[in-house]
Amino acid sequence: MTKFVYFFGAGKAEGDGADKQLLGGKGAGLAEMTRIGLPVPAGFTIAVPACAHYHSNKQKWPTGMADEVRKHLVRLEKVCGKKLGDPSDPLLVSVRSGAARSMPGMMETILNLGLNDRSVEGLARVTGNRRFAYDAYRRFITMYGATAMGVAREKFDSAFEEVKVRRTAPRMHTPLDSARTVHENARRVADTDVNEAELVDLVATMKDIYRREVGSAFPQAPWDQLTGAINAVFHSWNAEKAATYRRVEKITDLTGTAVNVCQMVFGNMGDDSGTGVCFTRNPSTGENRFYGDLLINAQGEDVVAGIRTPLHLEQLSHLMPDVYDQLLAVRAMLEIHYGDMQDLEFTVERGKLYMLQCRAGKRTPGAAFRIAVEQATQPLLSRAEAGRLVKRGHLPKKFADAAVRPVISREQAIMRIAAVDIERLFYPVISGTIGAETLRKALLARGIDAVPGAACGRVVFSAAAAEEHAARGEAVILVRKETSPEDVGGMQAARGILTQTGGKTSHAAVVARGWGKCCIVGCEALHIDYTNWQMTVGGEVIRQGDFLTLNGSDGSVYRGELPLEKPILPPAFHTLMKWADDARRMKVRTNADTPEDARKAIEMGAEGIGLCRTEHMFFATRERQLAIQEMIVADTLEARVAALDKLLPYQREDFIGIFKAMNGLPVTIRLIDPPLHEFVPKSTEQAQALSRVTGISVEKILQRADQLHESNPMLGHRGCRLCITYPEILDMQVRAIIEAAIACVRKGVKVLPEIMIPLTIDARELEILDRRTRSVADGLISAAKVKLPYLVGTMIETPRAALLANRVAEVAEFFSFGTNDLTQMTMGLSRDDAGRFLPDYVDQAKSGIFADDPFQSLDQEGVGMLVRHAIEKGRSSRDRLKIGICGEHGGEAESVKFCHTVGMDYVSCSPYRVPIARLAAAQAAILDVRIPVKKEPRVRRAGASRPAVARSASGARNGRTRKKPRRGG
């Protein structure tokens, strides 16, 4: 019989940390922490397959599961020495969701289960705190009613609020509270100020509410409570908000959630109790320092929900020094055990520490680099600190030894970084050109810097509005009191997120950090008025549609639209990229059309140009535009050649600039590609200008423009077809390239031009153009009496060229896969038009046909099959065929790994994606992944710190590099 329930407690666990798919992330973490001897409350995990079974079998538990749960409950009661619902000394349990992948706040949790009208008094007696017992009962009724029975939470909350508004009392302020916070809080009553009698009344009121809303009394039997809670968690898996989250996050490989039933520990049993959420290193900066939020006398949900503004974790060292040292030891043990920065949850119950959760911590991109580099080069703890913790009996010796050495290898460090981390590193900051005084004047408020980076946009006050405006291409800042899972769509659509409440571990902060999206939380100066779509900040009214600028790095909120700029990269970035360069086999080139781009790309680490689009040069100035237009409207060969002669010097100068910038690195220059109609005058004004230059009538020019219109320009008269029709265009371009190269060679600049013929569909076609190219080039070179090696090759961007690659390679000296067009043609998908329907294809809830947008991440199954075929066939004809990719996939990590796997020599991408490609190429080389062509559900991670490939690759974890010797070609 299948086992559905797994026990953990008293230092032993049936599962372990590798069982995430079975036990969920939380369950696996609890099991693992139990195994390594950390203080974890006992409990059991109902495995994921039970949830999957439940949903596919009309909400029925699998056969035998009820018995298993009963058996494990008995075992739990034994370990705890208490019984669920025992009127004298009741065991209370929490019932929590936990899928294999973190879905923060998406699913339900029920605490304090086991309380009923009788056991609440037992709890009161045992704890000597009747107020506490009734507070727990209130929470339980609320959570159970809302979660398991679907009663609107507000009904319970407002009953609580009613009690509070009847009273006002000052509350203690923590040193971290800002002056404004203190001021705000003065007007409020803390939960902790509600007294025992009030709570006893409140519980009665809440039970009435429950009976009214549900139609039956609040369940008193603990087993009923437990089954109801387990079902509630199961249900929450398919709730709207969870399904939306999975869709947004493209989580397709999960089948359900586990349910963790765990002995309750209480952080709200007085000032010797508390609860916290922390990170083993600073998730914003990466600093090697324990970091977290803490609430004294509170339950865990209070921290996560961000309702109360928490203390800083380090304050615990003053409040409970021994617990703090214990936590420091736990920090070291877990980071060493997992080899990565961890996100922990703990509770202190009357001075005793309990670990409730551990998982890889989300972090900012800058932090990701710093953590990876420091973990690979520096010890976690100083010798002194390690010694102190050992001496105090908190840190086992073997962990202490590990803690004073680097935690991971360089290879592991490389594997630890996700492409998305790099991308986010380049997120903008507020321009340095803005003077301090201007900034000061623009400052509207200050909140908690939850996710760094700057953002600017128009204020919207609802997720729906954010999605709506963003869909129109507007930049928006989503402003909310607090965010909830329902807001995820709008949060993703916004450029930045600003909330009134919550700390760095609040929903808004966690979700935004996952995306690397600028986020400021706990900005209590905001008074948001959802009804009137406005907010007041220090008397100033900001309306929906007004501009705000956020600086997520310091929590500043500015009025108006401040200019943004690219940030300065952290030192760890450069260190890690250097390691990556040492590790990879593939070269990384860039797509650059101008000397400026070329220089920029060199800075980003490019090792050549993989795609220089010559046609972009024609747009650069009015003169050039006129010349190309003149060429197009020309009636005769002579007129066309005359117009091309005007273009020649421009192109030559551009090439000289590019060659100089690349200084001997290979430069692949693609001959003209787009259909001619892209160049023709669109308006009467433009036509008039051209008419003045050419003497051709405006009417005729517009007629020619009209003539050039195509039904499907993507498949029209473009690419090398233009040179078959008008070989004089090829002549001019080759002349410009070779004359530029000759000029450089004469000045002592090394040059390696690779002339690339686009859109080939047949070897004979390529042969004709290759012959013409060489005839022009060789003529110039021999006349110039210089030595100038060059290559002639082609883009592989039509399925036919890929299919017949052996024939094509008989002519071409290199292949460059133009995977944008290859994807368009192979899938019959126009990129310009796919917006109408492709989202439906990638929408996992709607169809789930594709795991990813094939224009973002290469369709390895279909297009990839053609690429593999073409490489194999191409090299069968020409062993040393140079092969690269220049579609946008060349800068997408998974695609780059695919390129490595199929044996490409290089990838080429836009300058700012060069580092992503360098990293991905290194990761591919480290793993030497053989990505199977077979389609597998792939998941676009929400920006977690560890790349997907690392998770299942124990080889990499061991730091073993399996570099494959580079092939001959």
Place this chain on the structure above:
Amino acid sequence: MTKFVYFFGAGKAEGDGADKQLLGGKGAGLAEMTRIGLPVPAGFTIAVPACAHYHSNKQKWPTGMADEVRKHLVRLEKVCGKKLGDPSDPLLVSVRSGAARSMPGMMETILNLGLNDRSVEGLARVTGNRRFAYDAYRRFITMYGATAMGVAREKFDSAFEEVKVRRTAPRMHTPLDSARTVHENARRVADTDVNEAELVDLVATMKDIYRREVGSAFPQAPWDQLTGAINAVFHSWNAEKAATYRRVEKITDLTGTAVNVCQMVFGNMGDDSGTGVCFTRNPSTGENRFYGDLLINAQGEDVVAGIRTPLHLEQLSHLMPDVYDQLLAVRAMLEIHYGDMQDLEFTVERGKLYMLQCRAGKRTPGAAFRIAVEQATQPLLSRAEAGRLVKRGHLPKKFADAAVRPVISREQAIMRIAAVDIERLFYPVISGTIGAETLRKALLARGIDAVPGAACGRVVFSAAAAEEHAARGEAVILVRKETSPEDVGGMQAARGILTQTGGKTSHAAVVARGWGKCCIVGCEALHIDYTNWQMTVGGEVIRQGDFLTLNGSDGSVYRGELPLEKPILPPAFHTLMKWADDARRMKVRTNADTPEDARKAIEMGAEGIGLCRTEHMFFATRERQLAIQEMIVADTLEARVAALDKLLPYQREDFIGIFKAMNGLPVTIRLIDPPLHEFVPKSTEQAQALSRVTGISVEKILQRADQLHESNPMLGHRGCRLCITYPEILDMQVRAIIEAAIACVRKGVKVLPEIMIPLTIDARELEILDRRTRSVADGLISAAKVKLPYLVGTMIETPRAALLANRVAEVAEFFSFGTNDLTQMTMGLSRDDAGRFLPDYVDQAKSGIFADDPFQSLDQEGVGMLVRHAIEKGRSSRDRLKIGICGEHGGEAESVKFCHTVGMDYVSCSPYRVPIARLAAAQAAILDVRIPVKKEPRVRRAGASRPAVARSASGARNGRTRKKPRRGG
């Protein structure tokens, strides 16, 4: 050492009829005729490789060739008993071109070579006819000067004309001359009327012209004449007109021409001499009757050039009965020997018959069928006639025995027909609704019925104008005094051709017959004035641009635009198609969207519908258009469903009609395919109409139309993507299909619907739609309580679907290759736009990248590779996968053969192409051709009677059928 020269004569020949590639068609024919004992003048053939060598080696003969020619000349002189240039009794030779494929009139011929100032007198003495000798010398100087030396032929011709205008004399009329011809000729002087003294003077004048134009005296040394003439023939291979002809005819497999040097025989040695061109059967009707043109006292060139209007061949039976009987025997021997109708050239010199050429004769489509069927079912000669010819000693016994039996097998008859013959059989005739009186009044003139079929269009007087107007889509009739090879382009562009001069074997007639293009020649009533772009016919002026209608079947020329209609098919067509149906393995279906089309296709022999495009039904009436438009502009699902509900009954009725017409044959119905914008209102008027129906504002309707615009609609939101977005469209269509089927079943009509999902790119996509289709269909069927088998399958029209066919076939029950779109995507070629550049790709002279337009004939190399792959992969998943093709290639013969080869179950094409597909499928089955994927130069034949495949397939010639047993699926 390579042998370049091949001798024939005195009953022996070094080559034979199979050596066409080496000896050219003429050389092979001469060798073969010599071998079977026919009277052929002796001579030798300089093989094709010599010409190829000449052109690729700076106009140099290959080493050793000169010696070989000299040696063979000596042998020829020995056989003939005369010496070239002998002043007493000179041997004269003809020097003729002759490539492996007939290129009528394209290359040069020089006759009477060996004459010089001394030998002309010898010839005069030997023949006793000084006039004849000088006439021969005149001809030689003209041909040599014009051909070998490039002197404008007009210079010589005008010198001859000058002599003639000085004199006028009546000439003899033949009984065939029309009254008008006699009248015309009365004003002219025949060549034969020029007397000896005038010719002697003329020769002197011509030699002066030669010296003036060439710069040296006319060569007197026979060897110089011979080498000059051989070089002239070599040169003619690459002359503009020959290159153009090859380009137009897509002849790509020839490397040069052979040169035939042959003893001269003279048809112009008096009234016991003559020359003729004939066919072993009537090439227009196919009648089993010797048929040809004859000129008495003339040289062969006079017949071919069509300058003089010839006698009918049968008149020879009166003029020279014995020669005629001899020719009748030759006719039988050659047709039996070659197993096909032959085109012969002969000369009678002083009562002695010489055969100068034989080759497969071109014929009209109707004739092709009749000849093939009669050859396979009836004897060539009656027993009496065969006996008579044997008795007269002309026909050997073994040929007589063969002549009274069928000449070929049924399989050979099937192989004999080209697809193009069928196509042309359906060429229009003048509508039978036109009354006799109307026709009589419209009759403008009558000429010789060179190629049957009717044509109607605007008159143009030059080939250039024909091409120009045709390019604009206008129907034109090309009217010329006579046509020349330079006119070939314009002739092809015209709907019909009309010439003033020439007989059925003139250039115009031969070329037009090859294309099956309506042609009337020898219409001497025309007086064409090229200068003023007009002609006068019986006093009536016809200007360029006026309409004419031609009836090529009886030679009538009508003024104005008469309605045309489809012809009645000859009985032989039905006989042969029946044979083809018995021979083929593949089924032939049709593409039909309406009950009318379906019925039409059944008449044409269709065995099911392979493609029923449902969207065409939406255009049928205004109501339907409004309903589909209403669906498209609908804002909500409800509105969309309401609009679809309006369409449902229309579609259901259409399907009922189609199912009834097909009566149990399979009907493949494709769900909606084109992008929605094809249906939306384009104009404000249409939008207003829609606005009235829907209540949606005109502005919003036009906005929606605008919104639907796509950059590349071919790759846009179309095909099954529409059903992923709007599954309710699928619901409606499936409902209409199944409800129609149920209605038919209830009426006892058998139905086999195959629901086809278009544009699939992924198995999961298909799975979603397949599931939805089955859920709708099964619901209806089980509610109706009927038995209704149906299939769900997909079009394979994206490269991705083909690549992943094994996955797709897990869902699809059938594949139908949509090779139109598959070609577009595989080659990156938009069919709508390719007109701009594809001609350059197919233009053999310009690039020769493709042998054929890939939208006409399937690109077997590229697209074909995907098709093969998909079939193999598809059947690897589903053994019994039904596979067909529904692109337009399904009606193109070569493509159909490919479909057979790769194992398809059926092809589907438009109704009128069904017979072509039936024939091609039969031919493929007979040969069981394994068409290699490897690209080979393919040639689109100019309509010769024997299909290309038959030429090299001795198996077929033996009548052996190699049917492959049908595979399991």
